[in-house]
Amino acid sequence: xxxxxxxxxxxxxxxxxxxxxxxxxxxxxxxxxxxxxxxxxxxxxxxxxxxxxxxxxxxxxxxxxxxxxxxxxxxxxxxxxxxxxxxxxxxxxxxxxxxxxxxxxxxxxxxxxxxxxxxxxxxxxxxxxxxxxxxxxxxxxxxxxxxxxxxxxxxxxxxxxxxxxxxxxxxxxxxxxxxxxxxxxxxxxxxxxxxxxxxxxxxxxxxxxxxxxxxxxxxxxxxxxxxxxxxxxxxxxxxxxxxxxxxxxxxxxxxxxxxxxxxxxxxxxxxxxxxxxxxxxxxxxxxxxxxxxxxxxxxxxxxxxxxxxxxxxxxxxxxxxxxxxxxxxxxxxxxxxx
Ligand code: UD1
Numbered sequence: 001x002x003x004x005x006x007x008x009x010x011x012x013x014x015x016x017x018x019x020x021x022x023x024x025x026x027x028x029x030x031x032x033x034x035x036x037x038x039x040x041x042x043x044x045x046x047x048x049x050x051x052x053x054x055x056x057x058x059x060x061x062x063x064x065x066x067x068x069x070x071x072x073x074x075x076x077x078x079x080x081x082x083x084x085x086x087x088x089x090x091x092x093x094x095x096x097x098x099x100x101x102x103x104x105x106x107x108x109x110x111x112x113x114x115x116x117x118x119x120x121x122x123x124x125x126x127x128x129x130x131x132x133x134x135x136x137x138x139x140x141x142x143x144x145x146x147x148x149x150x151x152x153x154x155x156x157x158x159x160x161x162x163x164x165x166x167x168x169x170x171x172x173x174x175x176x177x178x179x180x181x182x183x184x185x186x187x188x189x190x191x192x193x194x195x196x197x198x199x200x201x202x203x204x205x206x207x208x209x210x211x212x213x214x215x216x217x218x219x220x221x222x223x224x225x226x227x228x229x230x231x232x233x234x235x236x237x238x239x240x241x242x243x244x245x246x247x248x249x250x251x252x253x254x255x256x257x258x259x260x261x262x263x264x265x266x267x268x269x270x271x272x273x274x275x276x277x278x279x280x281x282x283x284x285x286x287x288x289x290x291x292x293x294x295x296x297x298x299x300x301x302x303x304x305x306x307x308x309x310x311x312x313x314x315x316x317x318x319x320x321x322x323x324x325x326x327x328x329x330x331x332x333x334x335x336x337x338x
Contacts, residue, residue: 004028004074005250008061008110009083010054011038013194014125014183016046017243018081020192023050025247030074031056032067032084037197045191061106064113071117079121079253081246082110085155089299090201092152103155104162111166115173121253122175123246126160128235128265128304129153130179137271138307141179141263149299167261174260176249181235181267181306183242185326186333193333194239203277204236204327208334211287218289220274222296227303231274235267235305238321238329242266248317267306268319281327 005022009015010031015038019029023046031043031054047054055074059066061084071077085103086092092099107124114122130153131139132146148154160177167173184204186193199215200206210218223230245266252262272280282289312318321329 002028003078004030006030006032006077006080008032011042012083014239014242015083016042016192017187017239018246019046020049021243021247023052032061032070034060039195042192049191062109064109067109067113071113077119079250080110080114081123083125088201089150089152092150096151099151099155104158107159107162115170120172120174123249124163124177126177126179127156128179128181130157133301134304138305140307141265141310174253174256177263178245178249178266181237183239184236185238185329188329190332190336204330207281208330211289212334218291219294220291221294223293225302227273229273229275232300233271233273233303235271236323237268237319238326241319241321245317248315252315264311264315265306266311267308269306269308271303271305272323280324284324284328285331
């Protein structure tokens with residue numbers, strides 16, 4: 001039987017890579033996207049990469065009537081992967097209501113319509129941001145969540161709470177929170193990748209745009225942290241590996257007979273410093289980066305990287321693309337945008 005999966009935000013960075021992997025694994029993605037932070041040509045590229053026509057429903061996940069009509073139109077949906085959300089940390093502090101309204105409402109509406117339509121399987125895009133500055137490294141799923149530094153981070157925590165409360169009273173509901181660490185890279189074909197609007201906030205797109213001459217200079221935000229080279233440590237995961245974790249999550253949910261709500265960290269299990277990322281990028285691409293050391297960025301966590309044991313055992317999934325390979329793919333994608 002065809003396994004139809006609604007993918008909200010399916011034209012976005014992680015969503016588009018996940019749609020490719022869904023088709024490869026025999027699922028049929030149905031994209032819901034309002035294209036507020038994504039481009040239609042990316043869907044064409046997903047079709048090109050998969051050789052399949054991809055159904056797209058253009059609209060807002062916060063619009064109940066619209067979401068309802070999508071579920072009615074595509075009867076017998078097997079599950080939902082909910083990516084659609086605003087994600088700019090800085091902007092969220094300036095426009096908190098925009099973030100709360102969009103990120104919370106879309107999640108609530110998805111759950112409400114799933115319940116009404118009898119769809120049980122839900123994969124939610126969460127973030128390692130819920131751990132804040134962890135007390136112990138690597139971070140396991142049992143680590144306490146900490147007050148978030150930004151409204152964006154709070155929306156991720158609040159959505160997890162909403163899903164958790166809903167799951168307790170909804171018979172037949174099965175859910176997974178995937179707490180992503182730092183997604184980087186692009187599809188090895190360079191046909192899909194990240195499309196930041198304006199100056200990127202995240203490290204790797206800033207690096208590739210600097211290397212491409214779009215930005216004059218990269219600033220490393222602080223080298224006086226308590227880490228071996230003084231720069232912050234993160235767990236950088238290739239977006240294709242991350243996409244595959246969603247397939248593993250769906251496979252798990254579809255095979256599970258009992259109601260469940262599981263949390264999995266999705267990272268490589270390795271920490272790399274900002275300086276290591278910069279050095280590796282220069283090494284693998286042969287491009288010299290113009291960079292300087294600047295002051296710390298407010299709200300940055302010193303070091304965070306995942307304990308990947310639970311996801312490896314529970315979902316039979318493991319990241320296998322190296323940092324070097326990931327940075328090469330990011331650079332190839334950047335160059336393809338010329
Ligand atoms: C941020 C968010 C996280 C979100 C993720 C993806 C916070 C605390 N976390 O993660 O919730 O899921 O983005 O959108 O905001 N850096 C530089 N120079 C730059 C850019 C970044 O040195 O120009 C450094 C940062 O200080 C940090 C590292 O690179 O140490 C990674 O930064 P970034 O890519 O923005 O991701 P996070 O802050 O880890």
